[in-house]
Amino acid sequence: MTQLQAILDPILDDLSIVDQRLKEFSQSSDLPTLGELLQHVFASKGKRARPALTLLASGFHEHDKSNVITMAAAVEMLHVATLIHDDTVDEADTRRGRVTISSGWGDRVAVLVGDYVFAASATYVCDTGDIQVIRRFSETIMELSRGELQEMSLSGNPVGNMTEYLQRIYFKTGSLFATSGESGARLSGADTAKVDALTSYSRKIGTAFQIVDDILDFESDEISLGKPVGSDLVNGVITLPTIFAMEDDSIRQHVEEYFAQGKPPNLLEDIVKGIEECGAVDRAQKYADNLAKEARDSLTLLPDNRYKESLEALSHFVVARVS
Amino acid sequence: MTQLQAILDPILDDLSIVDQRLKEFSQSSDLPTLGELLQHVFASKGKRARPALTLLASGFHEHDKSNVITMAAAVEMLHVATLIHDDTVDEADTRRGRVTISSGWGDRVAVLVGDYVFAASATYVCDTGDIQVIRRFSETIMELSRGELQEMSLSGNPVGNMTEYLQRIYFKTGSLFATSGESGARLSGADTAKVDALTSYSRKIGTAFQIVDDILDFESDEISLGKPVGSDLVNGVITLPTIFAMEDDSIRQHVEEYFAQGKPPNLLEDIVKGIEECGAVDRAQKYADNLAKEARDSLTLLPDNRYKESLEALSHFVVARVS
Numbered sequence: 094m095t096q097l098q099a100i101l102d103p104i105l106d107d108l109s110i111v112d113q114r115l116k117e118f119s120q121s122s123d124l125p126t127l128g129e130l131l132q133h134v135f136a137s138k139g140k141r142a143r144p145a146l147t148l149l150a151s152g153f154h155e156h157d158k159s160n161v162i163t164m165a166a167a168v169e170m171l172h173v174a175t176l177i178h179d180d181t182v183d184e185a186d187t188r189r190g191r192v193t194i195s196s197g198w199g200d201r202v203a204v205l206v207g208d209y210v211f212a213a214s215a216t217y218v219c220d221t222g223d224i225q226v227i228r229r230f231s232e233t234i235m236e237l238s239r240g241e242l243q244e245m246s247l248s249g250n251p252v253g254n255m256t257e258y259l260q261r262i263y264f265k266t267g268s269l270f271a272t273s274g275e276s277g278a279r280l281s282g283a284d285t286a287k288v289d290a291l292t293s294y295s296r297k298i299g300t301a302f303q304i305v306d307d308i309l310d311f312e313s314d315e316i317s318l319g320k321p322v323g324s325d326l327v328n329g330v331i332t333l334p335t336i337f338a339m340e341d342d343s344i345r346q347h348v349e350e351y352f353a354q355g356k357p358p359n360l361l362e363d364i365v366k367g368i369e370e371c372g373a374v375d376r377a378q379k380y381a382d383n384l385a386k387e388a389r390d391s392l393t394l395l396p397d398n399r400y401k402e403s404l405e406a407l408s409h410f411v412v413a414r415v416s
Numbered sequence: 417m418t419q420l421q422a423i424l425d426p427i428l429d430d431l432s433i434v435d436q437r438l439k440e441f442s443q444s445s446d447l448p449t450l451g452e453l454l455q456h457v458f459a460s461k462g463k464r465a466r467p468a469l470t471l472l473a474s475g476f477h478e479h480d481k482s483n484v485i486t487m488a489a490a491v492e493m494l495h496v497a498t499l500i501h502d503d504t505v506d507e508a509d510t511r512r513g514r515v516t517i518s519s520g521w522g523d524r525v526a527v528l529v530g531d532y533v534f535a536a537s538a539t540y541v542c543d544t545g546d547i548q549v550i551r552r553f554s555e556t557i558m559e560l561s562r563g564e565l566q567e568m569s570l571s572g573n574p575v576g577n578m579t580e581y582l583q584r585i586y587f588k589t590g591s592l593f594a595t596s597g598e599s600g601a602r603l604s605g606a607d608t609a610k611v612d613a614l615t616s617y618s619r620k621i622g623t624a625f626q627i628v629d630d631i632l633d634f635e636s637d638e639i640s641l642g643k644p645v646g647s648d649l650v651n652g653v654i655t656l657p658t659i660f661a662m663e664d665d666s667i668r669q670h671v672e673e674y675f676a677q678g679k680p681p682n683l684l685e686d687i688v689k690g691i692e693e694c695g696a697v698d699r700a701q702k703y704a705d706n707l708a709k710e711a712r713d714s715l716t717l718l719p720d721n722r723y724k725e726s727l728e729a730l731s732h733f734v735v736a737r738v739s
Contacts, residue, residue, distance in 0.1 A: 124562060126569035178531060182524040201505040201568065204527055205561045208501060211531065212557030215538060219551035227550055228542035234535030238528045239447060245524065246449035 100406045103399045104148040107162055111144050114166040118213060130194060130206050134173055137189040143168040143273040150277030150291040152400025160221040160280045168273045170214035175237050177207035226276045233272045240264025248329030251352055253336040262303040270299025290391045297388035302411045304381040307332035311365060311374055323365045327356060333380060338373035385412045423729045426722045427471040430485055434467050437489040453517060453529050457496055460512040466491040466596040473600030473614040475723025483544040483603045491596045493537035498560050500530035549599045556595045563587025571652030574675055576659040585626040593622025613714045620711035625734045627704040630655035634688060634697055646688045650679060656703060661696035708735045
């Protein structure tokens with residue numbers, strides 16, 4: 094059993110019902126074009142980190158599983174909707190090894206299909222009947238688009254600012270992770286203290302997940318990552334390794350020159366090398382590791398069971414170095 | 417007092433609170449870029465037909481107004497979000513006399529701002545606390561995007577089919593009109609029979625409104641409409657006047673040739689002339705007039721009051737010929 098299989102073991106059956114729900118949704122449209130697009134989008138399973146979080150967070154109380162499974166399907170649908178619009182915004186050609194809607198069918202179709210999946214995910218959440226969960230879900234959609242807008246609005250004039258960075262990655266990633274865990278806990282009937290603990294855990298895991306993603310942009314080679322090393326900097330996006338590295342005056346100067354001079358590729362190479370050599374990548378990794386530890390600490394008040402073991406293992410898995 | 421002023425008279429105070437809510441929303445973002453965009457979008461008031469419908473439909477019962485006003489703001493926000501994405505999809509330059517988000521700030525920003533306003537409108541609906549209304553609202557967003565997708569998917573291979581047309585304009589326009597009226601009625605505490613009556617009225621008004629819009633595409637001159645006469649045909653969209661006209665074999669042949677030959681402008685001129693001369697535009701107008709009458713008939717079971725008078729007057733106003 095791989096590490097990931099072990100983590101998912103307590104929820105394997107439920108996760109396959111979630112997959113079934115997603116498949117049913119992708120086959121539900123009576124409009125042939127839309128049906129084809131939905132089946133294309135949902136054909137490849139993603140990591141399913143968010144539905145897994147919803148299901149694991151529900152594992153501390155006896156409850157009717159149907160609402161939690163519906164919610165788990167909804168968070169994955171919301172994630173997929175976000176990807177459809179993000180790929181449109183980022184002009185990405187492929188996603189999960191398949192052509193994106195925007196590159197295969199055009200931006201216009203991608204905007205509308207994304208809207209459709211967003212709205213469909215909200216109807217699933219409505220089926221849970223829990224207004225607090227429904228409201229939090231809508232707020233999460235606001236935060237996701239706000240995070241992308243924040244990243245975009247700064248890309249013309251990048252600043253390396255820790256507060257801004259943490260806020261931005263909360264909106265981009267932490268928010269939906271938090272909502273995934275929170276809704277699973279709430280719908281299982283957990284009390285406020287446990288809901289808060291699982292929300293805090295999920296938010297921290299989401300933030301750590303995003304930081305590791307940002308680290309990989311410096312570490313991976315182009316082939317395994319599918320995009321050039323340092324692509325965030327090329328896009329004007331400053332992430333944690335760069336923020337740490339810019340404490341060094343000479344690297345800060347380099348980064349400022351890079352943007353001032355219209356991002357010449359030779360300067361990028363120097364900067365990426367500088368960021369790795371000054372230990373900033375290691376510091377960023379330690380920051381993520383520490384968040385994962387804080388996430389585990391949030392779980393203290395929960396009873397020991399296999400769900401808790403999985404959540405603990407997940408916190409290690411999320412920050413495990415891939416390269 | 418103009419006809420429209422008379423219609424809105426019973427709800428003028430409430431409508432100005434709705435305007436205030438929209439203004440507050442447009443000023444609520446702590447992200448400067450987003451704030452600027454929201455203020456741009458909400459600076460010009462539209463016709464506010466949808467919030468007016470919500471408010472008028474609530475006028476048959478004593479009720480706490482705050483939920484209805486929140487709902488009225490939400491339907492207008494949803495409409496605005498739709499316009500942001502539609503203008504992106506249609507590559508429109510201006511809207512309500514102002515530059516569109518997509519043409520002024522780019523498609524990427526427009527996609528995300530539209531998402532943000534969609535989600536924000538859903539949080540407003542959550543504030544009403546009525547799950548049935550919330551769910552219907554999410555379904556409406558699905559139907560709106562489905563309607564646009566249906567129109568787009570047919571534009572490559574247009575067919576003049578009455579069933580398809582009525583379904584398409586229900587999704588595009590009727591659905592949100594119906595939801596606007598239904599939610600106002602429901603949140604005011606109306607019983608099922610009255611909710612159904614006001615929903616039916618609103619759906620028919622929405623459908624009639626869209627048919628008149630489609631007629632104007634043939635009737636208006638380019639200057640007053642802001643787009644060329646026959647622009648729907650240019651975009652591969654077949655509407656009611658064309659469907660009626662295509663009962664005539666020679667016009668059907670002309671239309672088929674027009675699309676088969678890649679839409680030559682000289683053929684368009686002949687078709688538009690043919691559609692007007694064969695009486696199809698008048699037939700479409702009669703169809704809309706009849707829908708407006710059916711809408712009024714739906715109101716029979718409601719007590720006579722100034723709200724009912726306004727709804728009756730609105731049904732006449734919606735189908736009044738502009739040119």
